[in-house]
Amino acid sequence: MDATAEDDGSADDLLPLSVHHLGQRALTYDVVGGTSPAAELWLPPDGWRGYEHTVRLGSGTDLWNAASAAVLSWGIKTRSGFTVDPPLEAGRAARQEERYWLVARIGPVRVREPVEIVATLATHDRAALAYGTLEGHPVSGEEAFIVHRDGDGNVGLTLRSLTRAGQGPWRGLFPLILIAQRVYRRRYLRALRRIHEDGCNVRPPRAARTASRSDRPS
Numbered sequence: 545m546d547a548t549a550e551d552d553g554s555a556d557d558l559l560p561l562s563v564h565h566l567g568q569r570a571l572t573y574d575v576v577g578g579t580s581p582a583a584e585l586w587l588p589p590d591g592w593r594g595y596e597h598t599v600r601l602g603s604g605t606d607l608w609n610a611a612s613a614a615v616l617s618w619g620i621k622t623r624s625g626f627t628v629d630p631p632l633e634a635g636r637a638a639r640q641e642e643r644y645w646l647v648a649r650i651g652p653v654r655v656r657e658p659v660e661i662v663a664t665l666a667t668h669d670r671a672a673l674a675y676g677t678l679e680g681h682p683v684s685g686e687e688a689f690i691v692h693r694d695g696d697g698n699v700g701l702t703l704r705s706l707t708r709a710g711q712g713p714w715r716g717l718f719p720l721i722l723i724a725q726r727v728y729r730r731r732y733l734r735a736l737r738r739i740h741e742d743g744c745n746v747r748p749p750r751a752a753r754t755a756s757r758s759d760r761p762s
Contacts, residue, residue: 566643569658569678572685576662579688579704581672588706592685598702601691607699611691612671616664620689621646624731638673640664657681669693674704684708689732703732 575589588594601611614620616637618628627647632638638661646657658678665672674688685706693699 566645566658566678569643569680571660571662572677572679572681573706573708575706576676576686577674578706579663579674579686581663581665581674581688581690581704582670584692586704592706592708595705595707596702598700601699601701603693603697603699605697608691608693608697611699611701612666615671615673615689615691616666618644618673620732624734625649637666638664643678644675655682662686663688665690701732 575592578589578592580586586596588596601607614623617632618626618638622628625648627649629645629647638644640661640663643658643660646659648655648657658680659675660678661673662676663672663674670690670692672688672690674686676686677684685708687705688703690702690704691699692702
């Protein structure tokens with residue numbers, strides 16, 4: 545079953561994860577871990593549409609705790625209008641190799657995007673989540689959300705992505721998908737900025753540093 549667009553705008557009737565057979569899908573790209581969320585400096589792999597943008601969110605321990613919690617628990621996605629299926633339990637961070645449906649709502653239409661978490665990172669000054677596309681996703685590639693802070697307590701957010709046209713019927717829609725991608729990037733930035741405005745009332749999830757697949761020994 546590929547990613548589907550549906551005319552029912554409700555996200556309450558999502559089918560159980562097992563029905564979607566996420567475990568049978570393969571990643572659709574070969575540079576897994578290519579967004580290098582642990583690296584401060586990044587050079588996109590050749591042949592990919594690379595994107596990187598960093599903004600300052602503010603400063604302070606409360607903001608750091610809230611922003612890193614949001615990154616590690618899909619908070620940027622959910623605050624930007626996506627539904628994550630299955631939802632995470634409160635206080636838990638997402639883990640590497642877990643698979644999800646990210647459900648984007650565009651007017652009355654829902655688009656299901658199958659993904660796998662390919663890297664997570666949680667240190668005292670850097671928190672990140674990177675996910676890759678599975679078969680049926682509208683595009684092929686990887687996206688990473690990275691929150692970091694310097695020695696003065698300044699907190700920043702970096703977005704990184706690698707993108708190519710998707711497979712099957714999605715390929716012809718690639719120009720429109722790129723426009724939607726730009727819209728959602730702006731939403732990601734606003735989502736974390738609102739954390740500071742809301743008073744940083746987010747409890748950090750339990751998380752441990754894990755390496756991306758590309759960093760694992762063979």
